[in-house]
Amino acid sequence: MSEDATMRGKAAIVGIGETTYYKRGQSPDPEVKLVLDAIQLAAEDAGIDVREIDGFAAYANDRNDPSRLMTAFGSKDMTFNNMVWGGGGGGGSAAVANAVAAVLAGYSKYVVVYRGLAQGQFGRFGQGPQAAVAAGPGAFTAPYGLLSPAQSFAMRIRRFMHEHGAEQSALRAISMATYRHAQSNPRAVMYGRELTEEMYDNSRMIVEPFHLFDCCQENDGAAALIVTTAERARDMKQKPAWVMSAAQGSDYRQAATAHNSPDYATSNFKTLAPRLYAMAGMGPEDVDVLQSYENFTGGVLMSIVEHGFCEPDEVNDFFTLENFSAPDGKLPLNTSGGNLAECYMHGLELVHEAVRQVRGESTCQVPDANVSMVTSGPMVQPVSDLILAADRGVDG
Amino acid sequence: MSAETGAYLPEGLPRPGPAIDGLGAEFWEAAKRHELVVQQCRACGAFQWGPEWICYQCHSDDLTYTRVSGRGIIYSWERVWHPVHPALQEATPYIVVLVELPDAGNVRMAGNLLGDRTQDVVIGAEVEAVFEDKGEGDEAYTLVQWRVVE
């Protein structure tokens, strides 16, 4: 890859904002108001007027149309708008990447990446389809009680655990690390709600192998972040979180319906991870802290393996609370509490936390964190990932 | 293959139907006749599942549905404890298996594993298709379920 062809170090995240994170149904404000608030907070954090935002990038079929948002703000011009296909959190890092592409292509000055989610006001992801007929691909699963995301993904995880001898303790370590980190984070919905090994083990089974604490929350809230070029980022209010690389996409026939992706026991990162590292000129050994999307713990398990942090047959040794704990574990993981314990903001809160680590502002700060990585949306199609850095290696 | 009376899961779940564009209709019609079919390419012979309008291997649109034996291997499984649909409130736990079909290019199908809902499920175990007739009249349909081969 030639230097010119990459986005490495050419753009940065310069502002982040989020509303209060609520339990599902607890938001006093409608979803679109949450989004407007989050974007204004991000602009404030970046030190710009919200009307200077001229590009909008979202994912996961966000309901909040950029045309409505820019109208509400009274913005003079919209130069770019973009939606990453696919549901779940798979587009979280990709939306950032698309924002970077827009500013580097000269479309936009400031692109906001946003996600608003009020599951109390709209449908719940955790509920199965209630329609009388399952038409098309759903016909091969729904009539058998294979309905929810948890049920869909448990099947993949079970296969991975079978192929590699992974044990429940590996899943538990992920859950416990995220809950531990949330105890330092006042933004976290699970702040003040510690999780012990006994609580995990005794928690009700949702669908084997997932206990309650292996599953993400359902929340209300909104989050937004602002991307701009290196030239602008250098002189702005916040320390830039440099975008060193990003990748998005999907492996061979991963969307084959009725659970027929040829490589089944996968988070779908096998083709992305090499691209991500190649663009950054880095490897897993360079990563100081990781935010890995947890729809379910098992997805984190496979994401970590597929990004080269440990061999698939070594997960029982590597996946420990100690290794995943900030500040000095081998791989501090989901240091805000993530989707499990901070807020299920479809993983945009994970990008925010990656930015905070780079700025040195996390509530579970990894000392001198330079390389801060995000993986978005395991087991869905497409997925995406992102590497941020405090030092892009050219500023001297 | 055989038919069994008594549904594994209660009525009230979504019943299966083809996509709006008609894709998959042949499968559900065959199931009603208690035949298990898989989409196959007439041009290159590849099996593909779920169905699509062209063959992923050679891109031919000359596709058919081929009857297969109904013998399969458990590829993965799960036991569901938390009901996510009103019809399932009294139906947990239940088992869903993902079955690989060796005589259809190892395509996979999901279904319920009949029998004891607390049984140990073994990946690699041999299973056979069981046709479960459900619904009535215009809303009659048949599910393809699975039973361990003793």
Ligand SMILES: [Zn+2]
């Ligand atoms: Zn063909």
